[in-house]
Amino acid sequence: MLTELVDWTTHTFAPLGTIGLFILAFIESSFFPVPPDVLLIVLTLQDPSSYLWLTLICTIGSVLGTLFGYLIGYIGEVVILKKFFSEEKIQKTHALFKKYDYWAILIAAFTPIPYKVFTIAAGVFRIKIKGLITASLIGRGARFFIVAFLTAKFGKPIVEIFDKYLLYITIAGLIILIVLLIFNRRRIREKWSRIREYMF
Numbered sequence: 001m002l003t004e005l006v007d008w009t010t011h012t013f014a015p016l017g018t019i020g021l022f023i024l025a026f027i028e029s030s031f032f033p034v035p036p037d038v039l040l041i042v043l044t045l046q047d048p049s050s051y052l053w054l055t056l057i058c059t060i061g062s063v064l065g066t067l068f069g070y071l072i073g074y075i076g077e078v079v080i081l082k083k084f085f086s087e088e089k090i091q092k093t094h095a096l097f098k099k100y101d102y103w104a105i106l107i108a109a110f111t112p113i114p115y116k117v118f119t120i121a122a123g124v125f126r127i128k129i130k131g132l133i134t135a136s137l138i139g140r141g142a143r144f145f146i147v148a149f150l151t152a153k154f155g156k157p158i159v160e161i162f163d164k165y166l167l168y169i170t171i172a173g174l175i176i177l178i179v180l181l182i183f184n185r186r187r188i189r190e191k192w193s194r195i196r197e198y199m200f
Contacts, residue, residue, distance in 0.1 A: 009034040022061035029065030048152035059141045066136045073123025102135045109139025
């Protein structure tokens, strides 16, 4: 079923070129399940020299979609949360989001974790929009750039590696990131608090 959805997404949006990439990146950040990386790879294979332009289009569409997901969570707070979760679970989730806020968004933006969950949660818990945009730009921009650059440089062989080992690469990356955060949490907190004073 998922494979059929990916195929349908590719055949629907690929003929639209960069417009299709922008639309897919936008809706994936707010409600659609198929990530724009699929189409980003297809379009990059068609014209490897345009990978930077495609990265920019995909990133802009995704960040704007992030704001739409935020709006969904902001407006539909009561309907989305209280219909499906108990008050206790809502409070626990809120506490976790307040503790890790922009780090959670940044990690979700960079990895295959469903990003829409975090964009909607950001709206529900009223995360500051400046921080949300900053984390989204960094996470999504870095992710799309890496995917497009590697596809442009190595072509179909790297796509096969993505397809076969992406889950393992993601898990390894998350483990490394968690270890780094644990061993550097004091330094990171100090730097992050300074950044938040100026930006958030």
